Amino acid sequence: MDALKDWFNRYLSDPQVVFLTLFLIIGFGIVIFMGDMLAPVLASVVIAYLLEGLVVVLENKGINRILAVLSVYVAFMAFLLFIFFGVMPSLVSQATQLVQQLPSMISRGHGLLMELPSRYPDYISAAQISDLTSMVRTDVTSWGQSIVSWSLASVVGVLTLAVYLVLMPLLVFFFLKDKDVIVNWLKSYAPRNRALASDVWSEVDAQIGNYVRGKFWEILVVGVVTFITFFLMGQDYAMLLSALVGLSVIIPYVGAVAVTIPVIMVAFFQWGWGADFAWIIVAYGVIQAIDGNVLVPLLFSEVVNLHPVAIMTAILVFGGLWGLLGVFFAIPLATLVHAVLVAWPRTTQQPVA
Numbered sequence: 001m002d003a004l005k006d007w008f009n010r011y012l013s014d015p016q017v018v019f020l021t022l023f024l025i026i027g028f029g030i031v032i033f034m035g036d037m038l039a040p041v042l043a044s045v046v047i048a049y050l051l052e053g054l055v056v057v058l059e060n061k062g063i064n065r066i067l068a069v070l071s072v073y074v075a076f077m078a079f080l081l082f083i084f085f086g087v088m089p090s091l092v093s094q095a096t097q098l099v100q101q102l103p104s105m106i107s108r109g110h111g112l113l114m115e116l117p118s119r120y121p122d123y124i125s126a127a128q129i130s131d132l133t134s135m136v137r138t139d140v141t142s143w144g145q146s147i148v149s150w151s152l153a154s155v156v157g158v159l160t161l162a163v164y165l166v167l168m169p170l171l172v173f174f175f176l177k178d179k180d181v182i183v184n185w186l187k188s189y190a191p192r193n194r195a196l197a198s199d200v201w202s203e204v205d206a207q208i209g210n211y212v213r214g215k216f217w218e219i220l221v222v223g224v225v226t227f228i229t230f231f232l233m234g235q236d237y238a239m240l241l242s243a244l245v246g247l248s249v250i251i252p253y254v255g256a257v258a259v260t261i262p263v264i265m266v267a268f269f270q271w272g273w274g275a276d277f278a279w280i281i282v283a284y285g286v287i288q289a290i291d292g293n294v295l296v297p298l299l300f301s302e303v304v305n306l307h308p309v310a311i312m313t314a315i316l317v318f319g320g321l322w323g324l325l326g327v328f329f330a331i332p333l334a335t336l337v338h339a340v341l342v343a344w345p346r347t348t349q350q351p352v353a
Contacts, residue, residue: 032321047172050213051076053209055072055176058071073176077169087239115273204332204335215249218295222245223242223245224246225287226245229283229287235270244259245263245284245287256291260284310338311330311331
């Protein structure tokens with residue numbers, strides 16, 4: 001008890017530490033217990049935070065903030081319209097075609113795989129190929145039934161999404177336009193002596209802002225380059241696969257491995273064992289290598305300084321709490337935890353006599 005009392009007196013007797021602790025508890029509590037209800041608001045805050053960097057760039061060039069906000073907002077809405085009316089229909093169409101052609105693709109794959117026993121009789125047999133094909137057919141059938149049931153049960157979700165599509169652009173605009181008013185209102189409820197929280201926020205603001213914006217550009221660049229490459233090489237479902245490859249960069253390490261499976265499978269079912277299949281795999285490998293060795297260091301050279309073990313742990317923890325959003329924000333949230341640990345008062349080690 002004495003040790004616990006000493007720890008309490010050493011740390012929680014500091015008003016700044018108490019304020020920071022309460023702020024973190026309230027923030028995480030709101031997200032955990034009210035995240036579903038406040039999802040449009042939280043998403044709008046993130047988008048506004050992402051766009052704020054562009055607004056600041058325009059302000060630094062001498063443009064009035066209102067005009068800068070309007071310019072960035074109009075560009076943002078144009079980008080959204082392009083995604084929903086230019087990209088999404090093609091993605092939905094290609095996804096539908098892929099689902100419809102899965103049985104024929106499996107049959108073609110079965111025929112191609114049956115060539116392996118004759119080539120490598122000591123390593124694989126025809127019975128093993130048949131068992132593998134049957135298992136894949138069963139899984140695909142179950143997966144298709146799940147999609148149908150999910151589609152029938154998601155009518156309410158579609159209506160909710162429609163409401164979000166109306167609310168979120170409005171929220172984003174007002175968050176950008178009235179940023180100073182909102183921030184000053186929040187500050188009015190905070191204690192005057194909040195240097196510790198300000199130090200943590202300064203580091204987190206720089207890290208998270210650069211990370212989110214850099215991740216957006218990484219998704220865009222990787223997706224566009226992959227689409228151009230696959231399209232020129234005649235790869236089926238080029239837009240769908242390039243979208244998956246672009247989004248895979250959200251999840252460090254794991255995303256690239258997971259998206260490799262559909263890329264290889266679609267290429268294999270399209271071309272079988274041959275030069276075209278080999279070239280598409282080489283091209284995909286080159287894209288992944290450029291992303292990991294050129295693009296990521298260029299975009300995130302001074303952003304995230306976390307050990308890979310910490311990153312993967314954050315993905316597991318926050319992904320388990322908040323699903324896909326938790327996975328996307330795993331690194332920013334891990335950065336927040338790291339900043340708190342760095343700023344947190346520590347016991348001064350006394351030299352040994």
